[in-house]
Amino acid sequence: MKCSILRNAFLAAVACCMAVGTAQAKDILIGVDVPMTGSLARVGTGTAQGIETAAAVFNAKHDDYTIKLIQIDDESQPAKAVAAVEKLASEGVVAITGGYGSNNVGPASAAANELGLPYITSGAIDSSLTQRGFNTFFRINNAQGYRKAVVGLLETMQVKKVSILYSTKEATTHLAQGAEKALSEKGVTVSMHAFSPGMTSFTSLMNKVRLRDRPDAILMSGYENDYIGILRAARILKPDVKAMVGLWSLATPRMIEDFPKLMQNVYGTASLPYPVNFKTEAGRAFAKQYQALFHITPDYVAEYAFVQARVLFAAVLRAAEAGTLETGGVAKELAKTDMQTMIGRIRFDAKGDNVNFSNNMGQIQGDKIVIVWPDNQASGEMVFPGVPW
């Protein structure tokens, strides 16, 4: 009798466990390597928030699999980014997403490749990253897309002389050189001025540009602190230019909030206008989820991160359903990606670059970011000539 009770209890317990097992979603660990501190903290935070939003959207839709994110701060340093990847691998992640800055993503993705982990990013556009022959590295944006946007805008402005001020970091240098080549081919006279990443006073450089180059427009290829320094020097010396054009991290709501006067009429790459106005249902769903999670309006950094994570999670799901999650299936599924997203169709070439990436150019007008290039994406009229002084 006692034996029978014990046996029945054991069978009931096993049955309960089995029932629970079938009802529970399977956890899939995804590593997130992002700079939450250091010089890239602002964009790193946006990236992390975009990825978290994508995970929340995925988990709400799928009962059988749950995406669990393990996030590590790489402190905007290459060595810490490599350490983050190694730590994430030891925790059993099946893929890594995030990353910002080509000099951080380069070594981090190399470490991931050695460990056989796919790495997908929207924060590293240096051309050399996709020339390494890795079949685990993917990115949704690239230098060509940024260059096309900047050159397209300057072409629309019909400028004849451009001075390019660029930081000597890899990505900014490659982008500046690419823009120089493209503009020169179109008959534009280009002057190149490299500066060290730590440079704080741009007065002498701006004076040289003002008196020697006398350009129609100044193109800035750098990061936030560089833009602030250059624009400050320009406001003092008032070069006779028609436009101040920058790249990433410039046309953002945060820059408008912090430096409203300095940023007026400045152009920068921006896939979204501000206030955000999503035209698609997917875009509106993203914005709603993002605002629910973080109580702020998303910017393009968060949007890109959301898209990169969504692409990854879709590949992970396919690999999980095919039973290849643990055997390199995620990278193979990522390579097969052909997906419509908020930033357009995403398809990777053999090197992991998104062949369809293109960007827009925005102009800061008052407390708004107006998309002014290309015409089919424009949300308003360009103020041209237009400078912050």
Added chain:
Amino acid sequence: MDLILQSLFSGVLQGGSYALIGLGLALVFGTMKVINLAHGELVLLAAYVAYTVESQLHISPLWAIPFALVLVCACSVTVYFLVARIKTDRELNSLILTYGLGVILTNAILLTWSADVHSSTAGWLQSALMVGPLFSMRGKVLFFGVAIVLMAVLWWWLARSWYGRAVRAVSSNRAAAKIMGINPRTTELVSFIVAGILAAFAGVAIYSYGVIEPSAGHVLTIKAFIITVLAGIGSIPGVLIGGFLLGITESLTVTYASSALQELAGMVLFLAVLFVMPNGLFGSRARRG
């Protein structure tokens, strides 16, 4: 002509800024033979105080000077008491200690104010000022004047006041100064307090016309160190001349070569001066501290 004049003008103003940053380090180096590698972080701390005052109270960052003086001097005094605990090999061990303190300060700044880039939005300080055909930012000219005044006051203090003479005596011969009734510990403490005052002004200046982020501290320390060595140990006029030399060299390099070579030019100047004049520009003859 406009190009070279503007270049020299920008270089002189930048040099004044460098001299203000380097002055505190030079004073402590002169009196205690201690290279305070946390000096840049103390300057940066003052800059963050200015940011807090401006962003929270919505007033000019210049009003932050009293707050910065209190906080930075308190930190400077803490650095002194920690350095004073070193009993052996003070010159070498203080390097390690102050380097560590710099790292702690950087991380404290990071935790308190986050890693975002900050800069003043004060319109008056940011606006352009024309001096004949030359342009500059109003804040930069203002703090150039402040730097000159502070250096003059420090020069007078070292030359004429009792404490100033005591600082020079301790710097010259600690044991002899003690025999003459000077308390070396008090004198060294005073040096650190004065260095804290100078760092507070330098920090508010940097925030008023520049861009700050938590990792900027060590760059400031390097600049201050270069100027201190260029000047010759403890030389106050040397600090000013060293700052001008560095500022003008960098500015001319940007104008006539490449801005990417700016830092390199500064280091070449540093090595060239050391090669020709191993005791720095002003050596030990003109020392006032």
